[in-house]
Amino acid sequence: MTPGLETSPLAARLAQIAQASGAHPAITFRGDEHQAGGTLAYDFAKLWRRVERVTARLQADWGIQPGQRVAYLGLNHELQLVTLVACARLGAIFLPLNFRLAVPELQQVIDDAAPVLLVHDTPHSAMAQALQRTGLRHTHHDPLIATSSPRGLPLPEVQAEWPVLLVYTSGTTGLPKGAVHTQAALMANARASAWAHEFRSPNSHPQQPDKVLSTLPLFHVGGLCIQTLPALLNGVEVVLHPRFEPTAWLDELAISQPTLSLLVPATMRALFEHPRWASTSLACLRGIMTGSSTVPVAYLETLHARGVPVGQVYGTTETGPVSVVLRLSEAFAHVGASGWPQPEAAVKFVDAAGHEVPHGTTGELCLRAPNVMQGYWCRPAEAVGAEPLQPHGVAHDAAHTGLGLQDGWFHSGDLGQRAENGCITIVGRSKDMVISGGENIYPAEIENQLITLPGVAECAVLGLPDARWGEVPVAVLVKTTDAAGQSLSAEVVLAHLQSRIARFKLPRRVEFRDALPKSALGKVQKPALLALLTGTNP
Numbered sequence: 311m312t313p314g315l316e317t318s319p320l321a322a323r324l325a326q327i328a329q330a331s332g333a334h335p336a337i338t339f340r341g342d343e344h345q346a347g348g349t350l351a352y353d354f355a356k357l358w359r360r361v362e363r364v365t366a367r368l369q370a371d372w373g374i375q376p377g378q379r380v381a382y383l384g385l386n387h388e389l390q391l392v393t394l395v396a397c398a399r400l401g402a403i404f405l406p407l408n409f410r411l412a413v414p415e416l417q418q419v420i421d422d423a424a425p426v427l428l429v430h431d432t433p434h435s436a437m438a439q440a441l442q443r444t445g446l447r448h449t450h451h452d453p454l455i456a457t458s459s460p461r462g463l464p465l466p467e468v469q470a471e472w473p474v475l476l477v478y479t480s481g482t483t484g485l486p487k488g489a490v491h492t493q494a495a496l497m498a499n500a501r502a503s504a505w506a507h508e509f510r511s512p513n514s515h516p517q518q519p520d521k522v523l524s525t526l527p528l529f530h531v532g533g534l535c536i537q538t539l540p541a542l543l544n545g546v547e548v549v550l551h552p553r554f555e556p557t558a559w560l561d562e563l564a565i566s567q568p569t570l571s572l573l574v575p576a577t578m579r580a581l582f583e584h585p586r587w588a589s590t591s592l593a594c595l596r597g598i599m600t601g602s603s604t605v606p607v608a609y610l611e612t613l614h615a616r617g618v619p620v621g622q623v624y625g626t627t628e629t630g631p632v633s634v635v636l637r638l639s640e641a642f643a644h645v646g647a648s649g650w651p652q653p654e655a656a657v658k659f660v661d662a663a664g665h666e667v668p669h670g671t672t673g674e675l676c677l678r679a680p681n682v683m684q685g686y687w688c689r690p691a692e693a694v695g696a697e698p699l700q701p702h703g704v705a706h707d708a709a710h711t712g713l714g715l716q717d718g719w720f721h722s723g724d725l726g727q728r729a730e731n732g733c734i735t736i737v738g739r740s741k742d743m744v745i746s747g748g749e750n751i752y753p754a755e756i757e758n759q760l761i762t763l764p765g766v767a768e769c770a771v772l773g774l775p776d777a778r779w780g781e782v783p784v785a786v787l788v789k790t791t792d793a794a795g796q797s798l799s800a801e802v803v804l805a806h807l808q809s810r811i812a813r814f815k816l817p818r819r820v821e822f823r824d825a826l827p828k829s830a831l832g833k834v835q836k837p838a839l840l841a842l843l844t845g846t847n848p
Contacts, residue, residue, distance in 0.1 A: 318468040319493045320398040320543070321361065323500075327545045328358035334512045334519075336542060338566060339388040341552035343432065350388065354545070357392070364389070365396040366459030372427050372447065376401030376466050379423050379476060382451075383407040383416075383438050384431030385552040386528050389451045391539065393429060394475070398493055401468045405476045405488075406529040410749070411812045413440045419478050419486050420446065423687060429454065470494040476687055477531055479627040479750060488687030489531075489628045496539065498680035502632035502652035503540030506623060507570060507599070508639075511545040520546045520596075523568035525554040526577070531631045532601055532748070536623050537572050540632075556580045560590045567594035574600060574748030575780050578609045592616050597638035599623055601631070606780075607646050614642060624648040624736060628720055630681030633657075634734050648726065648734045655679035658719070659728060672727045672737055676719045685715065744773030744781050751783055751815050759810045760785060763803065765794035768826055770834045771817065774843065785817035786839060788826060798822075 316322040327334075332355030342350035352360075368374040380397050382390055382404065390406070397404040405423050407416055420428075420441050428448045430438035438448055475491040491499075503509075512519040522541040526533035541548050549566050551558055554577050562568060573581070578600070581587055598613060601623040610620045619641035625631025634657065636649030651657045658666050659673030667673040714721060723743075726736040744751040753771035760769040768788040773781035785803065789795035800820035807816055827838040840846075 315465060315467070316399070317465070318395075318398040318401070318474075319470050319497045320474065321395055323497070323543050324354070324361065324395060325358055327543075328354045331511075331513060331545055332358070334545060335547040337388050337391070338547065338549045340550065340558070340562075341385065341387065357542070360389075360392045360455060361395045361399070363459045364392050364454045365399045365465075366461070366463055367454045368393075368396055368402070368427075369400060369463050370460050371453075372449070374400050374402050374427065376468070376472070377403065378427075379403045379405045379425035381405040381407055381420070381423070381425040381428045382430070382529075383409055383428060383434045383441075384451070385409065385433060386524070386533070386550055387431060387451065387552065388550060389429075389455060390528050391542065391550075393451070393454065394539070398468070398474045399465055401466045401472055403473050403476050403490075406534070408478070408527075408529045408812075409434055409437070410527075410814060412810065413437060414810060415486070415812060416441055419488070422486060423476055423478075423488055468493065470497075471684075473684060477529075477627050489683040490685055490687050491630065491681075492684050495630060495681045495684070496535070497543070498654060499535050499630040499632050500540040500543040502630070502635075502654060502679075502681055503536060504544050505653055506621070506632055506635040506637060507537065507540075507597075508637070509541065509544045509546050510569075513545065518569075520570055521566060521568040522546060522548045523551075523559070523562055523566075523571040524548050525551040525559055526572055526574065526748070527553070531625075531627050532572070532574075535631060536599060536601060536625075537570060541570075554580075556584045557586075560584060560586055563590060563592065563594055569594060569596045570599070571595065572599045572601070575605050575609055576747035576778070578605075578613070579778055582609070582612055592618050597621055597641070599638075601625065605646075610641075610645050614645070622648055624734070626720075626722060628683045629677055629679065629722075630683075632681065633677050633679060634675075644733060646735070648736050650732055650734065651677075652679070654681070657728070657734065659726065660721075667727075669728050669730050672725055675722045675724045675726050675734070675736070676716075677722060678719050682715075682720050744771075744783050746773070746776070746781050746783065746814065747779045749814050753783065756783060756785065756807065756811060756815060756817065759807055760787065760803070763798075763806045765790050765792070765796075765798035765802075767791075767795065768834075770826055770836060770839055772836050772840055772843075774819075774840070776818070782818040783815065784819040784821065784843065786821045786823055786826065786843070788823055 316325050333353050336354040336357040338351040394404040420443050429451050471492050473490045474493045476488045478486045478488045510520040522537045524538040528534045595618050597619045599621045613620050619638045621638045621641050622636040624634035634648045656678045658676050728734050756771045767790045770786050774784050776782040789798050803820045827835045
C-alpha cells in the first residue's frame with residue numbers, strides 16, 4: 311500500500327476535477343435532514359474532501375479491504391455517491407440495495423453478495439436491521455462523515471479491472487443475479503454518457519453549463535449511471551432529490567433551472583397529470599432523456615410540443631447501461647427510435663440460431679462494449695469463506711437465464727432491427743419480462759410464490775398493457791379440485807403475496823381459468839394466454 315497514491319480511475323478523475331475546477335458546483339442535495347431548508351450544496355473541492363473523509367472512516371472504523379462488499383440501503387442521498395467513490399479508492403465493491411423490495415427479497419441479495427457492512431438512512435433503519443448475515447455489520451450513513459478522520463492512511467493499489475459496483479437484477483428463474491461492473495467499465499460508461507448528452511461543463515461552456523436534475527433511484531444503473539455519476543465525472547453539477555415527486559420536480563425548474571433530467575414513462579405521466587404542468591415553464595431544459603422501457607409515442611410528442619426534445623438510452627443493468635442512444639439533436643426526427651450505438655459499442659442482431667440478420671430484419675440485440683458487465687456475481691463453492699475479487703465471469707447459461715455473455719457479447723433478449731442508416735429500433739422483448747413504471751418484474755418471481763399457495767394447481771404471470779404504468783402484471787391460476795382450491799379467491803392470492811414480494815410486483819388482476827394453453831411439451835404458451843386475456847390473435 312502506498313500513502314496518497316490515487317490508483318482508482320474513478321477517484322483519480324474526481325481528484326483531477328477538484329484540483330482543476332474545485333470551485334465549480336458539484337452537488338446540490340435537497341434532502342439533507344441536518345440543513346435548514348433541507349438543502350446541502352457544495353463544490354468539487356468539498357466533494358473530494360468528503361470522499362477522503364468517508365474513505366478514512368470506512369478504512370479506520372470498519373476495516374474495509376479490497377474486494378469486500380459495502381451495501382447501501384436508502385433513498386437517494388449525496389453520501390450514496392460519496393461512499394461509492396470511497397469504495398473505489400479502497401478497491402471495495404459498492405452494493406446499492408433496492409429499498410422497494412420486501413425484506414425476504416433483500417435477504418436473498420445479502421446472502422448472495424455477502425457484504426461486510428450495510429450503510430443505511432433513517433427511513434430504512436428498521437429494514438436494515440432486519441437484514442442479518444454472519445459478519446455483516448450495520449451503520450447509519452451519518453457517522454461516515456460526522457467526525458474528522460485519520461489522515462495519511464495507506465491506500466491499496468487499485469486496478470482498473472477490479473469490480474467496484476454490484477447491481478442486482480432478478481433473473482428469469484426468479485433468483486437475484488448481481489451484475490459486476492469494474493472501475494474501467496464505469497469510466498467507459500461515463501465517456502458514453504458524455505457523448506450521449508454532449509455534456510457542457512463550466513470549463514467548456516462557462517456561460518451556459520449543464521445542470522442535471524436527478525430524481526430516479528440510484529439503486530438502478532438507470533438513476534445512477536445514465537446521467538448522475540457520469541455528470542460528476544465530467545465536471546457537471548448534479549441536483550439530487552431523495553426521490554421523484556412531481557411537484558418537487560416542477561419546482562426545481564424555477565429554483566435551479568436544470569438543463570437535463572432523466573424520466574421514465576411513469577414519471578412522465580405523473581408530470582403530465584399534475585395541475586401545474588401546463589403553466590410551468592420548461593425553458594431551462596435543453597432536453598430530457600428516457601429509457602428503461604418502451605415509451606409511448608404520445609408521451610414523447612407531449613414533451614416535444616412543449617419544445618423539449620426527448621432522447622433515449624437503451625441499455626440494461628448488465629450493459630452499464632449506456633449502449634444505444636438517440637441524442638437530443640436527433641430526437642425530433644426519429645421519434646420512437648432507440649438511436650445509434652455509442653462510439654465504443656458494437657451491436658449485432660441475431661436469429662434464434664445465433665446467425666446475424668441483415669438490416670431491416672428483426673433479431674435479438676447483442677452488444678459488446680467496454681461498459682458491459684464483467685459477469686454475474688457468483689461465489690464458487692471452493693471459495694467458501696474467502697473474499698474473491700473476481701466474480702464468476704458467467705458465460706451463457708441457457709438452462710437458467712437464456713441471456714448473458716457469449717464470447718464477449720451480451721445477449722439482451724430484446725428484439726429489434728437496424729435501418730440502413732444504422733438507426734436501431736427496439737420492437738419487443740423476448741421471453742416475458744414485465745416492465746411496469748420503469749421497474750423490471752420477472753414473472754417467475756411471482757409464480758414461484760403463487761405455486762406455494764394451497765389450492766393453486768398451475769399458474770402463469772404475464773404483462774398486460776396499461777396506460778399509466780406501461781405494463782402491469784396479471785396472474786392466471788388453475789385451481790386444484792380439493793377444498794383449498796374451491797375456496798381460493800383473488801383476495802386470498804394477493805394476501806399470500808403481499809408479505810413475500812415487493813408491492814410494485816403484486817398482480818393488478820387475478821384470473822382463474824380451467825386450464826392454461828400449453829405446448830406439446832407441457833410448457834405454458836404465454837402468447838396464446840395473452841390473446842385469451844386481451845381478445846387478440848396470438
